[in-house]
Amino acid sequence: MTERITTKQYIKRYLKRCITGPWSLMCGLSVTLKYFFNPKRIVTEQYPENRKTLKMHERYRGRLQMVEDADGNNHCTACGMCERACPNASINVQPTKNIAGKKVLGRYVYHFASCTQCGLCVEACPFGAIRMCQEFEVATTDSSTLEMILNKKEGQG
Amino acid sequence: MPNISQMMTALSGAFPLGGMDIAFYVVAAVMLFTALLTVAAKNILQSAVFLIFSFVGTAILYMLLHAEFIALAQVMVYVGGVVIFVVFTILLTSHLGEDAFSAKIPRTFAAFALAIAFVAIMVKMILPIEALQAATPNAPEGYASLNAFALRLLSYGTDGFVIPFEVVSILLLMTLICSITVARKDKEEQNREQSKEVQK
Amino acid sequence: MFVPSITNPIGDVVREWVPKLAEYLPVAIQSETLNSIVAFLVNAVICVIAVCAVNIGSAPILIYMERKVCAHVQCRLGPMRLGWHGTIQTIADVLKMLFKEVYNPGGVDKIMYYMAPLIVLIAPFMVAALIPFGPTLVVADVDMGIPLIIAVNGFGVLGILLGGWSSNNKYSLLGALRSGAQMISYEISFAMILLFVVMITGSTNLMDITQSQSGTVLDWMIFKVPVIGFIAFILFFISSTAEMNRAPFDIAEAEQELTGGYHTEYTGTPFAMFYLAEYIALVTNSALATTCFLGGFHAPCIGVAAVDTYLNMVPGVVWFFAKVYFMIWCYMMVRWTFVRPRVDQLMSFEWKFLLPVNLVMLVIGAIYVALF
Numbered sequence: 001m002t003e004r005i006t007t008k009q010y011i012k013r014y015l016k017r018c019i020t021g022p023w024s025l026m027c028g029l030s031v032t033l034k035y036f037f038n039p040k041r042i043v044t045e046q047y048p049e050n051r052k053t054l055k056m057h058e059r060y061r062g063r064l065q066m067v068e069d070a071d072g073n074n075h076c077t078a079c080g081m082c083e084r085a086c087p088n089a090s091i092n093v094q095p096t097k098n099i100a101g102k103k104v105l106g107r108y109v110y111h112f113a114s115c116t117q118c119g120l121c122v123e124a125c126p127f128g129a130i131r132m133c134q135e136f137e138v139a140t141t142d143s144s145t146l147e148m149i150l151n152k153k154e155g156q157g
Numbered sequence: 158m159p160n161i162s163q164m165m166t167a168l169s170g171a172f173p174l175g176g177m178d179i180a181f182y183v184v185a186a187v188m189l190f191t192a193l194l195t196v197a198a199k200n201i202l203q204s205a206v207f208l209i210f211s212f213v214g215t216a217i218l219y220m221l222l223h224a225e226f227i228a229l230a231q232v233m234v235y236v237g238g239v240v241i242f243v244v245f246t247i248l249l250t251s252h253l254g255e256d257a258f259s260a261k262i263p264r265t266f267a268a269f270a271l272a273i274a275f276v277a278i279m280v281k282m283i284l285p286i287e288a289l290q291a292a293t294p295n296a297p298e299g300y301a302s303l304n305a306f307a308l309r310l311l312s313y314g315t316d317g318f319v320i321p322f323e324v325v326s327i328l329l330l331m332t333l334i335c336s337i338t339v340a341r342k343d344k345e346e347q348n349r350e351q352s353k354e355v356q357k
Numbered sequence: 358m359f360v361p362s363i364t365n366p367i368g369d370v371v372r373e374w375v376p377k378l379a380e381y382l383p384v385a386i387q388s389e390t391l392n393s394i395v396a397f398l399v400n401a402v403i404c405v406i407a408v409c410a411v412n413i414g415s416a417p418i419l420i421y422m423e424r425k426v427c428a429h430v431q432c433r434l435g436p437m438r439l440g441w442h443g444t445i446q447t448i449a450d451v452l453k454m455l456f457k458e459v460y461n462p463g464g465v466d467k468i469m470y471y472m473a474p475l476i477v478l479i480a481p482f483m484v485a486a487l488i489p490f491g492p493t494l495v496v497a498d499v500d501m502g503i504p505l506i507i508a509v510n511g512f513g514v515l516g517i518l519l520g521g522w523s524s525n526n527k528y529s530l531l532g533a534l535r536s537g538a539q540m541i542s543y544e545i546s547f548a549m550i551l552l553f554v555v556m557i558t559g560s561t562n563l564m565d566i567t568q569s570q571s572g573t574v575l576d577w578m579i580f581k582v583p584v585i586g587f588i589a590f591i592l593f594f595i596s597s598t599a600e601m602n603r604a605p606f607d608i609a610e611a612e613q614e615l616t617g618g619y620h621t622e623y624t625g626t627p628f629a630m631f632y633l634a635e636y637i638a639l640v641t642n643s644a645l646a647t648t649c650f651l652g653g654f655h656a657p658c659i660g661v662a663a664v665d666t667y668l669n670m671v672p673g674v675v676w677f678f679a680k681v682y683f684m685i686w687c688y689m690m691v692r693w694t695f696v697r698p699r700v701d702q703l704m705s706f707e708w709k710f711l712l713p714v715n716l717v718m719l720v721i722g723a724i725y726v727a728l729f
Binding site for chain 3: 203226233236245249
């Protein structure tokens with residue numbers, strides 16, 4: 001349904017668009033011209049050639065990783081928030097009991113084959129115990145390697 | 158045994174204008190063939206396409222007669238305009254390939270009779286061909302050039318066509334305006350449609 | 358007999374050598390007429406080869422250029438692997454295209470299906486034959502250059518309509534009808550703006566149009582008529598972009614909506630022909646813009662004698678192709694910058710803006726011709 005306007009309004013709008021239209025086109029063209037004449041702005045990487053020097057962007061989400069200190073201790077309390085947050089059920093937190101009878105992390109099983117790197121588990125974790133690492137060469141010839149146990153040590157709690 | 162030069166003279170006797178004549182016969186043959194296909198093709202779109210080739214042949218004939226502008230006008234108007242619109246209407250309206258056009262027998266006979274009558278009249282008209290051969294072409298050089306065309310089209314007096322030209326342009330303008338008036342929705346109709354949309 | 362109005366050195370050599378070679382023939386069939394006919398035919402073959410070489414040879418260059426320009430506009434690198442900066446990539450692409458199976462889907466009208474790509478190729482090749490590439494480099498120096506260009510443009514519409522219909526596919530038919538409507542509409546403003554050029558120069562011969570722009574840069578059509586010439590150039594640019602079905606006016610192809618439009622069902626060589634026609638049209642339209650607005654093969658002299666002598670030492674063909682490739686670059690920048698309008702926006706732009714402006718331009722051109 002078109003709005004009803006008078007002829008005068010129509011002419012006014014028509015003439016206004018004759019100016020604003022080309023101006024907006026010029027703005028767009030200036031952006032592309034800037035990109036065209038500025039090869040430094042290119043963001044793509046020549047990947048296999050610059051493999052040694054290639055640095056992945058910070059925001060890149062590779063596979064899941066546990067945040068560990070130098071001794072290999074992690075912050076996980078086996079609360080299972082990440083397991084519930086995962087839409088693909090690719091995380092399986094198996095708790096165990098320590099000597100004091102407290103519930104701690106036993107094995108943190110991660111099925112990389114079904115992970116989509118959405119990052120919801122990282123957001124769900126209340127302790128910042130997991131993160132997405134920057135590793136991107138994740139292809140493998142053996143599907144059994146895709147199922148991994150992330151924690152090196154049992155949780156301290 | 159006739160030698161080659163005699164053959165050459167015999168050839169030039171058959172084609173007094175050399176390459177022009179050969180070109181004429183070739184183009185005429187192609188034109189006849191495509192015209193026949195236009196009528197014979199079962200698919201209506203195919204006949205439209207063959208019609209285009211026939212028109213292009215006509216344009217080449219005009220070229221051979223040194224009437225370049227007419228040839229280009231032929232291509233512009235018929236190929237670029239009329240047949241494209243015909244193709245458009247065929248594409249938009251008919252269910253192609255579903256019902257092949259079939260002619261009834263009395264109609265076929267009538268068509269044959271008409272065609273034969275037409276050919277007879279044409280042959281009768283062109284029959285005094287020797288008189289045509291003897292007559293010198295009385296159009297001077299550059300008579301059909303674009304320049305001469307434009308000058309005659311826009312000059313007045315005995316040789317000019319400015320008044321018919323203007324009359325035709327006014328006629329075209331009228332048809333344009335009429336087609337817009339026919340195609341556009343009047344206010345009542347628009348209101349009705351709007352109320353329908355509101356109801357939805 | 359059979360000597361063109363503008364003679365070329367190559368043609369002269371042929372005309373000189375054919376009688377010399379004819380002396381070895383039997384005396385009975387030696388004749389002046391035969392010599393001239395043979396020389397004419399040899400020259401015609403040379404011309405056909407030249408047009409094909411310019412057209413088909415430029416297609417891989419253009420494909421490479423398009424990919425590179427597109428990539429750099431989008432902050433990418435484009436093809437880099439095959440050859441230096443990916444220069445051999447296009448040859449590999451062309452070879453792949455030619456070795457693909459020529460396949461036609463079931464239920465197509467085979468005659469139409471295989472005729473459509475051929476018809477599409479008619480117009481660009483004919484236009485290329487009319488363009489003067491240099492002072493003596495023109496295949497057909499005809500008086501009716503501009504009307505011929507306007508006339509043969511109709512074949513492009515026909516080929517696209519036939520290709521779309523005969524593919525027996527809804528998307529193809531829809532794309533063909535859209536494209537037909539678009540090309541018919543934009544043909545009008547395309548013709549009108551060429552008529553403006555004809556009006557200013559007073560000739561429909563492309564060679565005369567070029568020669569009338571000799572002198573300094575200020576004598577080029579784009580600057581010759583102050584302001585109006587530039588507006589005419591922009592209008593020509595817009596309408597020729599639409600005429601070629603290039604983005605932003607590529608609603609005929611519109612991958613996102615029509616999966617490729619009229620050439621959805623085409624594969625292999627027929628598809629390559631559609632592709633080729635598109636790129637040749639790009640070359641010929643750029644060449645037309647160069648001829649009509651940018652001074653054709655004339656060097657961009659600036660009026661200073663010391664500089665001009667150096668500029669004039671470069672042959673006209675080089676200048677011509679430099680200008681043509683600049684125009685092609687402009688078309689490519691526009692293609693990769695602007696967004697595609699809707700069908701109704703496209704039509705209302707032509708009929709409500711471009712056509713009135715063109716008519717006004719014609720009137721202003723008439724006033725200019727009358728006053729100066």
